[in-house]
Amino acid sequence: MRVVLCGYYGKGNGGDEALLATLLQMLPKNATPIILSGNPAQTQERYQVEACDRMAFSPVWQTLQQSDAFIWGGGSIMQDSTSAISPFYYGGLMTMAQKLGLKTMAWAQGIGPLKSPLTRWLTKQTFAGCTGVSVRDRGSASLLTNWQIPHLQAPDPVWALEAGNTPGLWDLPAPRVAVTLRSHPQLTPNRLANLTRALVDFQRATDTCILLVPFQLSQDLAIAQAIQPQLPGANQILYLEDPKSLKGVFRGVEMAIGMRFHSLIMAAAEGCRCFAISYDPKVDRLMAELSIPGWDVAQIPDDPNIISQTWIEHYANGDPLSPDQIQSLVDRAYMHRELLREVLQ
Structure with a gap:
């Protein structure tokens, strides 16, 4: 099963890379990941997996067409406090995956802040269309409960990340x-x-x-x-x-x-x-x-x-x-x- 992983990957943020590492650690054996990354070469080298430039529309569209599932891979990606554009990028990809008939999952999400009525509506619609939803905090769970969207609440996945050696x-x-x-x-x-x-x-x-x-x-x-x-x-x-x-x-x-x-x-x-x-x-x-x-x-x-x-x-x-x-x-x-x-x- 080809699974597209989408998050703030390949952008040099240690927290988001930790979410990706944990997601790869937790993926079932039958899943072959393809990562949408801001630095595909680095992502491929670090994790030994296939990667695609997250901002290259044609390769991303082709990747979605050739895949079976799409996962928002953790973190606060549906929020409009640091970027008004970000939720439309992630929401657009999720909508495309859902229209293509892929299994879709919002995984370990921290939802918000959502200040704009438009981004709030988009967030509600994309989450409602997911095959499965998990969130990492009570606030996000409460929001989904109000929207009547089934979900799982559990602590942030990075709690379970296997720690490695730190040279020196x-x-x-x-x-x-x-x-x-x-x-x-x-x-x-x-x-x-x-x-x-x-x-x-x-x-x-x-x-x-x-x-x-x-x-x-x-x-x-x-x-x-x-x-x-x-x-x-x-x-x-x-x-x-x-x-x-x-x-x-x-x-x-x-x-x-x-x-x-x-x-x-x-x-x-x-x-x-x-x-x-x-x-x-x-x-x-x-x-x-x-x-x-x-x-x-x-x-x-x-x-x-x-x-x-x-x-x-x-x-x-x-x-x-x-x-x-x-x-x-x-x-x-x-x-x-x-x-x-x-x-x-």
């Missing part, structure tokens, strides 16, 4: 703390300066090695490079593109300070204490569901001392998820795999 990690001094910040309009130069000063004070107080982990080089690397020269102690920027190696980082750290949604999932899954800086409702929902402390990016304290003391307190006394909690989340994340098997049998 164990050569760095311990204890280690990972920091994953991303560019955002609310992360102003003043707020970033306060976070950097707080990180300097935190490192002096804890004598930790700070690992700056850009999840998307185009958005995160400049921030990591701005912070690094100011750190007084051991530190490293980790350039990692393989999602399994990225998750493996968190096996070797004591605490993660994260904006990136999947950095918090990876860290929590590997037993790290987590502190969140939220820029999106999906991070808010994760914080609420897992009781992760943190701030909204627009509500970061103005005083670096308050920030550093909060981090020091959490480093000293905060609790990671228990092994039983982690195992429960991993087990339930595999429910996405069971739905894949049902749809693709």
Whole structure:
């Protein structure tokens, strides 16, 4: 069975690559994946699968015509907060697949935000036409319930991603703390300066090695490079593109300070204490569901001392998820795999 996988793949985003890696890990043996990618050559080399340029209409159309199933492969792709065009691209592909008679699946979706009535209508129509639907959070499940669309709710699949080795990690001094910040309009130069000063004070107080982990080089690397020269102690920027190696980082750290949604999932899954800086409702929902402390990016304290003391307190006394909690989340994340098997049998 030829199965087209569609998501924000091949665009250098560690979270979306982790979703793809997990989807490939969970696909039934009878499925041959064809990935729509922003970088087909890289995707083919990394995962040893067929890939097609996601923006080349004729090859994509031909691929759909030659396939049996189409899967939206995880994440918040039907939302109009970061791009007004994005939901029409993904919704258009799903509509084409449905018109061609393919089995279609919206897999591990986080729906919204949907500000426009048009994108909201398009989202409802495409989800209603799917053979199977799974979502990763209560908000998305509630929306589908209101639309009377059958669905499965389970934790984000990346909970179940197999962590790999991270080259050089164990050569760095311990204890280690990972920091994953991303560019955002609310992360102003003043707020970033306060976070950097707080990180300097935190490192002096804890004598930790700070690992700056850009999840998307185009958005995160400049921030990591701005912070690094100011750190007084051991530190490293980790350039990692393989999602399994990225998750493996968190096996070797004591605490993660994260904006990136999947950095918090990876860290929590590997037993790290987590502190969140939220820029999106999906991070808010994760914080609420897992009781992760943190701030909204627009509500970061103005005083670096308050920030550093909060981090020091959490480093000293905060609790990671228990092994039983982690195992429960991993087990339930595999429910996405069971739905894949049902749809693709």
